[in-house]
Amino acid sequence: MSSFDLLNIEAYNPARESGYADPPARMGFFTDTSLCIGCKACEVACKEWNSVPEDGLDLTGMSFDNTQTLDANSWRHVAFIEQRKPMRFTDALAPAAPEGARTGAIPATQAGENGDFRWLMASDVCKHCTHAACLDVCPTGALFRTEFGTVVVQEDVCNGCGYCVPACPYGVIDVREGDGRAFKCTMCYDRLQGGLEPACAKACPTDSIQFGELDELRARAGERVEQLHAAGVTDARLYGEDPRDGVGGDGAFFLLLDDPEVYGLPPDPVVTTRDLAAMWRHAGAAAVGLVAATAAAFLGSRA
Numbered sequence: 001m002s003s004f005d006l007l008n009i010e011a012y013n014p015a016r017e018s019g020y021a022d023p024p025a026r027m028g029f030f031t032d033t034s035l036c037i038g039c040k041a042c043e044v045a046c047k048e049w050n051s052v053p054e055d056g057l058d059l060t061g062m063s064f065d066n067t068q069t070l071d072a073n074s075w076r077h078v079a080f081i082e083q084r085k086p087m088r089f090t091d092a093l094a095p096a097a098p099e100g101a102r103t104g105a106i107p108a109t110q111a112g113e114n115g116d117f118r119w120l121m122a123s124d125v126c127k128h129c130t131h132a133a134c135l136d137v138c139p140t141g142a143l144f145r146t147e148f149g150t151v152v153v154q155e156d157v158c159n160g161c162g163y164c165v166p167a168c169p170y171g172v173i174d175v176r177e178g179d180g181r182a183f184k185c186t187m188c189y190d191r192l193q194g195g196l197e198p199a200c201a202k203a204c205p206t207d208s209i210q211f212g213e214l215d216e217l218r219a220r221a222g223e224r225v226e227q228l229h230a231a232g233v234t235d236a237r238l239y240g241e242d243p244r245d246g247v248g249g250d251g252a253f254f255l256l257l258d259d260p261e262v263y264g265l266p267p268d269p270v271v272t273t274r275d276l277a278a279m280w281r282h283a284g285a286a287a288v289g290l291v292a293a294t295a296a297a298f299l300g301s302r303a
């Protein structure tokens with residue numbers, strides 16, 4: 001069955017498509033940026049757990065964002081976006097805390113009303129796409145789909161060819177300078193196998209990063225958008241949660257408070273390998289036509 005010819009998109013499980021006969025529920029991230037306070041605990045926890053080398057500070061003089069982008073040494077990137085725009089966000093908008101959850105998490109930067117400045121903060125990460133072009137183009141099998149539906153790169157198999165880098169529609173995966181191999185978020189595969197939540201979600205003090213079964217996260221995110229709209233935050237919208245989008249939906253999706261472009265995200269991402277089969281068919285037809293024309297010309301000249 002083709003990945004792009006699916007009768008039941010909602011129930012599609014990429015792990016089953018990858019050969020797992022009876023995979024567990026697909027796991028993912030819902031990152032609610034309306035709750036992010038920019039503390040960067042997620043970035044630090046990721047580096048700590050996964051032994052990711054330090055990346056230095058990238059100071060532009062234009063922003064408090066000193067990581068700038070996802071790369072081989074930054075598997076989470078907390079974006080700081082400074083905007084002159086009123087932000088109406090009151091304590092009443094804080095989500096109901098689940099039983100036993102951390103409480104008192106009202107983002108300081110989003111408190112207050114009718115200011116003329118706001119910070120948008122968002123912890124970006126690999127999207128663990130349903131149709132992952134990085135995985136499609138990898139010639140060594142270093143990139144693979146896990147039983148949880150996530151996409152992982154194995155550093156001991158990667159040969160550093162770099163094909164995956166331009167294939168990613170989000171510019172996530174990157175080759176590490178001085179090392180030559182490609183790296184990105186693994187959704188802490190080792191922790192998932194041990195029944196633990198990923199390090200970044202564990203460290204997030206406001207539950208901006210929520211980890212769980214993807215179906216549940218999508219339902220929770222829909223309710224959160226309704227809650228924000230009812231409270232007047234009409235710009236709130238989901239990004240990457242729709243299984244009908246150009247990548248079949250993301251395993252890591254977001255609640256944003258402005259257009260995706262404002263956060264440096266492509267507004268309409270499409271898996272870059274979508275048209276490969278058709279391209280090869282056309283190339284094959286062209287090659288056959290060329291051979292036939294050459295043969296006809298040769299035979300004609302001998303007649």
Ligand code: SF4
Binds near residue numbers: 170
């Ligand atoms: S976001 Fe990029 S690196 Fe991550 S799974 Fe999708 S294509 Fe691969």
Ligand code: SF4
Binds near residue numbers: 047184199
């Ligand atoms: S899931 Fe793990 S590897 Fe991915 S960003 Fe979070 S801490 Fe890093």
Ligand code: SF4
Binds near residue numbers: 035121
């Ligand atoms: S996502 Fe959570 S841990 Fe990361 S910067 Fe925002 S509040 Fe802090």
